[in-house]
Amino acid sequence: MVKTRKYIVKRYFEGIPKRDDFEIVEYELPSLQDGDILLKTEWISVDPYLRLFNKMHPVPFDQFSPQIATVEESKHPKYPVGTKLLSNKGWCEYSILNMNIRDQSLGVHRLPDMNGLSSSLGVGVMGPSGVTAYFGLLEICKPVAGETVVVTVAAGAVGSIVGQIAKIKGCRVVGFTGSDEKVNWLEKELGFDKAFNYKTVDIEKSLKEATPKGIDCYFDNVGGQISSIIISQMNDFGRVSICGCISAYNEDFAKLPKATIVQVAVVTKQLKIEGFLCHRWENRFSEAYKELHQWIVSGKLKVREHVTEGFDNIFDAFLGLFSGENVGKAVVKL
Numbered sequence: 001m002v003k004t005r006k007y008i009v010k011r012y013f014e015g016i017p018k019r020d021d022f023e024i025v026e027y028e029l030p031s032l033q034d035g036d037i038l039l040k041t042e043w044i045s046v047d048p049y050l051r052l053f054n055k056m057h058p059v060p061f062d063q064f065s066p067q068i069a070t071v072e073e074s075k076h077p078k079y080p081v082g083t084k085l086l087s088n089k090g091w092c093e094y095s096i097l098n099m100n101i102r103d104q105s106l107g108v109h110r111l112p113d114m115n116g117l118s119s120s121l122g123v124g125v126m127g128p129s130g131v132t133a134y135f136g137l138l139e140i141c142k143p144v145a146g147e148t149v150v151v152t153v154a155a156g157a158v159g160s161i162v163g164q165i166a167k168i169k170g171c172r173v174v175g176f177t178g179s180d181e182k183v184n185w186l187e188k189e190l191g192f193d194k195a196f197n198y199k200t201v202d203i204e205k206s207l208k209e210a211t212p213k214g215i216d217c218y219f220d221n222v223g224g225q226i227s228s229i230i231i232s233q234m235n236d237f238g239r240v241s242i243c244g245c246i247s248a249y250n251e252d253f254a255k256l257p258k259a260t261i262v263q264v265a266v267v268t269k270q271l272k273i274e275g276f277l278c279h280r281w282e283n284r285f286s287e288a289y290k291e292l293h294q295w296i297v298s299g300k301l302k303v304r305e306h307v308t309e310g311f312d313n314i315f316d317a318f319l320g321l322f323s324g325e326n327v328g329k330a331v332v333k334l
């Protein structure tokens with residue numbers, strides 16, 4: 001018998017998530033049946049959307065999230081001991097999956113070929129964050145060399161990859177982030193042409209100065225007023241990729257401040273604005289992983305992880321997303 005622990009959401013989040021919205025339960029897993037595999041979790045991803053989609057399930061529910069686990073015991077010939085899987089099994093130490101039953105909601109995938117890279121990247125650049133940045137930028141913004149690309153939440157898991165891909169494509173890149181340390185990292189390490197701390201600068205003025213040829217592409221991770229300002233400064237036929245709006249995830253949507261009208265800029269400059277979920281390109285993920293991997297090993301794409309250790313600290317790692325603690329992809333090592 002294997003003893004395990006998992007996080008259960010026992011109460012819907014109101015405002016900033018609280019530790020006692022969760023309960024950690026300890027229990028014994030049953031013995032394996034035909035087709036079952038026993039997974040030992042190694043890496044857990046904490047993501048902003050866990051906050052947003054908190055009310056999707058009736059409480060209590062097991063906290064879902066991407067995680068990477070290794071098969072420790074197997075009763076399925078195609079998943080021998082040692083196989084590494086990405087799934088949505090979430091915040092647990094061990095789990096059992098029946099591989100004869102295809103539960104789509106669990107999103108079970110073998111890890112792409114990591115060729116010596118850490119398997120933790122399977123929840124980051126070689127996983128959901130990577131394909132989000134890759135397809136969200138290249139398929140929606142379609143940046144062309146010489147154009148100017150702006151990205152918000154620029155030092156985060158997705159934003160830091162978006163900015164670097166735009167540089168690889170020959171664009172001028174401007175990023176907004178929440179601390180001077182992050183600004184420094186973006187400019188000095190990742191090669192952004194300019195980065196700003198949105199908490200301390202005059203956004204409108206800084207943006208104008210940093211984008212003398214205007215803005216052609218905007219990758220929006222944050223929503224809210226900063227996005228209205230950026231969209232209002234775009235060039236004719238600019239393209240906006242709406243990836244998310246983390247500035248609103250802890251807010252009561254009914255009480256959000258009114259945003260500046262962007263329609264005047266959208267119409268007069270004939271902008272194209274498109275939202276997306278990364279799953280749209282699921283049948284092309286391998287294409288992205290191949291190119292992202294090449295960029296990493298050739299040194300063109302730098303990857304940073306913000307690693308928290310230990311099952312008991314998963315909640316803190318999650319909360320840290322909303323106070324800007326992470327630089328790069330936030331992961332928890334079990």
Ligand SMILES: NC(=O)C1=CN([C@@H]2O[C@H](COP(=O)(O)OP(=O)(O)OC[C@H]3O[C@@H](n4cnc5c(N)ncnc54)[C@H](OP(=O)(O)O)[C@@H]3O)[C@@H](O)[C@H]2O)C=CC1
Pocket residue numbers: 047048049128129132153154155156157158159176177178179182221222242243244245246247248276277278279320321322323324325326327328329330
């Ligand atoms: N469409 C899709 O398929 C997907 C969309 N996403 C979206 O991409 C965005 C980025 O996600 P991801 O890269 O994983 O997460 P991040 O690693 O960027 O983590 C969160 C970061 O967001 C910033 N942040 C937190 N609260 C606020 C706030 N109130 N206002 C402004 N910035 C804030 C902080 O950075 P800072 O210090 O800069 O403030 C923080 O470090 C999110 O909106 C997410 O929902 C993610 C995956 C898939």
Ligand SMILES: CCCCCC(=O)/C=C/[C@H]1[C@H](O)CC(=O)[C@@H]1CCCCCCC(=O)O
Pocket residue numbers: 048049052053128132243244245277278
């Ligand atoms: C304004 C919402 C932005 C949320 C964007 C986001 O963070 C998406 C994350 C996806 C992640 O890569 C893997 C997922 O499963 C997330 C999407 C979940 C979609 C749930 C859709 C719910 C619904 O249909 O209402």
